[in-house]
Amino acid sequence: MNKRTTAKDVAEAAGVSRTTVSFVLNNVEGMRISEETRQKVLDTAEALNYHPDATARSMVKGKTFILGFVVRQEPDKAYADLLLPEVMRGISEVAGEHGYHLLFKPVPPEDEKNSLTTLFLERQVDGLIVSGPLSNDQEIVDLMTANAPIILQGRIDYPNIPSVDINNRKAAEKAVNHLIGLGHTRIAMITNASLQYSSSKDRLNGYRRALVNAGLPYDESLVFYGNRTPDSGFHAMKQILDLGIHPTAVFIASDTVALGSLNALYQNFIRVPEDIAVMGFDDIPLSKHLAPPLSTIHIPAHSLGWNAANLLIKWLDNNESPQEDCILDTEIIIRESCGSYKKREENTRI
Amino acid sequence: MNKRTTAKDVAEAAGVSRTTVSFVLNNVEGMRISEETRQKVLDTAEALNYHPDATARSMVKGKTFILGFVVRQEPDKAYADLLLPEVMRGISEVAGEHGYHLLFKPVPPEDEKNSLTTLFLERQVDGLIVSGPLSNDQEIVDLMTANAPIILQGRIDYPNIPSVDINNRKAAEKAVNHLIGLGHTRIAMITNASLQYSSSKDRLNGYRRALVNAGLPYDESLVFYGNRTPDSGFHAMKQILDLGIHPTAVFIASDTVALGSLNALYQNFIRVPEDIAVMGFDDIPLSKHLAPPLSTIHIPAHSLGWNAANLLIKWLDNNESPQEDCILDTEIIIRESCGSYKKREENTRI
DNA sequence: TAATATAGCTAACTCGTTTTAGCAAATCGT
DNA sequence: ACGATTTGCTAAAACGAGTTAGCTATATTA
Numbered sequence: 225m226n227k228r229t230t231a232k233d234v235a236e237a238a239g240v241s242r243t244t245v246s247f248v249l250n251n252v253e254g255m256r257i258s259e260e261t262r263q264k265v266l267d268t269a270e271a272l273n274y275h276p277d278a279t280a281r282s283m284v285k286g287k288t289f290i291l292g293f294v295v296r297q298e299p300d301k302a303y304a305d306l307l308l309p310e311v312m313r314g315i316s317e318v319a320g321e322h323g324y325h326l327l328f329k330p331v332p333p334e335d336e337k338n339s340l341t342t343l344f345l346e347r348q349v350d351g352l353i354v355s356g357p358l359s360n361d362q363e364i365v366d367l368m369t370a371n372a373p374i375i376l377q378g379r380i381d382y383p384n385i386p387s388v389d390i391n392n393r394k395a396a397e398k399a400v401n402h403l404i405g406l407g408h409t410r411i412a413m414i415t416n417a418s419l420q421y422s423s424s425k426d427r428l429n430g431y432r433r434a435l436v437n438a439g440l441p442y443d444e445s446l447v448f449y450g451n452r453t454p455d456s457g458f459h460a461m462k463q464i465l466d467l468g469i470h471p472t473a474v475f476i477a478s479d480t481v482a483l484g485s486l487n488a489l490y491q492n493f494i495r496v497p498e499d500i501a502v503m504g505f506d507d508i509p510l511s512k513h514l515a516p517p518l519s520t521i522h523i524p525a526h527s528l529g530w531n532a533a534n535l536l537i538k539w540l541d542n543n544e545s546p547q548e549d550c551i552l553d554t555e556i557i558i559r560e561s562c563g564s565y566k567k568r569e570e571n572t573r574i
Numbered sequence: 575m576n577k578r579t580t581a582k583d584v585a586e587a588a589g590v591s592r593t594t595v596s597f598v599l600n601n602v603e604g605m606r607i608s609e610e611t612r613q614k615v616l617d618t619a620e621a622l623n624y625h626p627d628a629t630a631r632s633m634v635k636g637k638t639f640i641l642g643f644v645v646r647q648e649p650d651k652a653y654a655d656l657l658l659p660e661v662m663r664g665i666s667e668v669a670g671e672h673g674y675h676l677l678f679k680p681v682p683p684e685d686e687k688n689s690l691t692t693l694f695l696e697r698q699v700d701g702l703i704v705s706g707p708l709s710n711d712q713e714i715v716d717l718m719t720a721n722a723p724i725i726l727q728g729r730i731d732y733p734n735i736p737s738v739d740i741n742n743r744k745a746a747e748k749a750v751n752h753l754i755g756l757g758h759t760r761i762a763m764i765t766n767a768s769l770q771y772s773s774s775k776d777r778l779n780g781y782r783r784a785l786v787n788a789g790l791p792y793d794e795s796l797v798f799y800g801n802r803t804p805d806s807g808f809h810a811m812k813q814i815l816d817l818g819i820h821p822t823a824v825f826i827a828s829d830t831v832a833l834g835s836l837n838a839l840y841q842n843f844i845r846v847p848e849d850i851a852v853m854g855f856d857d858i859p860l861s862k863h864l865a866p867p868l869s870t871i872h873i874p875a876h877s878l879g880w881n882a883a884n885l886l887i888k889w890l891d892n893n894e895s896p897q898e899d900c901i902l903d904t905e906i907i908i909r910e911s912c913g914s915y916k917k918r919e920e921n922t923r924i
Numbered sequence: 925t926a927a928t929a930t931a932g933c934t935a936a937c938t939c940g941t942t943t944t945a946g947c948a949a950a951t952c953g954t
Numbered sequence: 955a956c957g958a959t960t961t962g963c964t965a966a967a968a969c970g971a972g973t974t975a976g977c978t979a980t981a982t983t984a
Contacts, residue, residue, distance in 0.1 A: 328643075
């Protein structure tokens, strides 16, 4: 690489001081620069292809202009999250528009050497967006207490942590209500992940609530546990098939998990939706192309990232921490895996 | 946030100079520090929870210790790449071990404001890993000519650009050979993306070569084009079904695209593999859970990222640019979407 | 004992910016 | 015409580390 062009080079070439160069290029208000020198500086900067050194700028500004995006899940499973790229796209977009960059770092909770705190202490980032925290993540609580700019993408069991999320409980309720509306009364559930994660807990609660509100019994023996992977869905579905009386519908709180479940059904020659209705959650990019196309809850992943980044940047730029959480709407997507009410009647008639 | 602890604070607390603190904490060789002061510095640094400021360190070292990961695809389609998270995990792992961080940035080729070059000029990164370049990407050639440390994840039409990739041609050949081995003679192909991308071109070449080597005709009217999305696979497969004589097998150079194709087959009541054999490419995490489980070519995504990061860091640390490309092995994964040779005979007998 | 070497430390410079304080010349007001 | 203001610019300090050159006291050598 050739040597870099510095402000000093521009100053010398333009016959002015470094200070003037800085004033001109940053459009500093209140600093009177004649139109003549102003143009001269602009021209020579252009001619020398000058770009200010980000590191030096960070140094004096006391800001890195870098947002950290931390994925806080088991390393092997974090990547089962197929919405992650969309979230990152949302963040990148906003970051780019505001002159920020995005640092990506997986930091599992048990990791001793790498911690969220270190990212701040070493001043690698100005703020953090934390994806998928455990609901009892103590480090996050500590950092928040120390006023570190953090936006959660998810929720933890501690009040007043700014977060961008969907209403998992309500969305799950919507999903299960759809199944109930189709006439199902014996509905099993497979969770998306361990109940250590608030999203899992909330979706389970939504399931329960929908049942209870409809006057149906909540039966714990119909709840099975996934761990974000198709394999876990496969095994959970096998357990369901081992049940004495089959449920007529299953609510699976993750499309990725559902994929494994559908596979288990396929292998056992059980038709969807004719023999069993399946409702998913997440609306990963592939859901609509599955056989049968999966009915599910759409998560606005891009928007989740977009909002998180916007809140964080507002916090950093204006020093105002968000006063309330940002809860985005979900949409229920009806495809074919639940069957329609009409179809169901036809089937039962047969 | 409380004020940061600086080396100066540690120095004052330990009653030594800042220089000494630096010497001790960096284990500078040849600098004689008594065991006594050494411990004192270590202890107070620990007590004050001192972590050196990354920005200041970058400033004086002339290095950012940041690797850029640039995704060079159309923004809306980049995220159809479900292997991306795995690649990033591979990169992060290596980066972390060597004291580097990972900057993630989508930079589509047409983007005027954001360019790869700017990342270097502004010194945001020390080096770049570029994913999915177009085969005629001029900016990459220019940067390489200027000696910028860049590792391609993919290939472009220009010699001597260090790259980490799989042998797409050979892998495609392997895939098509499998279909030929099963007795298929009329095999269609759907590409993974536009032929602007070298991977698409290479996979098409592999398909052609396998046919020709087996003495089968290469028929251009059997080649259809995908664009990384399931939708494109859906449409391409519909075109195939409109053909007068159906092919008995289709090689689809992307599992994601194949997903849409499978959906089209499903909607037309065409059974896989009984009526048509389908071979994919990529082995995305979901392929083995599709109905039927998709036979495909496994890409070692994590390893791709791992190797790219290792090469880049070696380049940066030892100033030795890689002398040859890193081509990783692929593996053909036989599942159910092609049927077995035996099954096929049974079918034809019926 | 004087000259030299070594152990153990530190002052001061460097990196490339932004920003504060201030200086000289031109313009203004009366 | 003389002080006050404004215009147009710059010197120098700051950010927080790493690093070079050098200083002082003690130990070693001749």
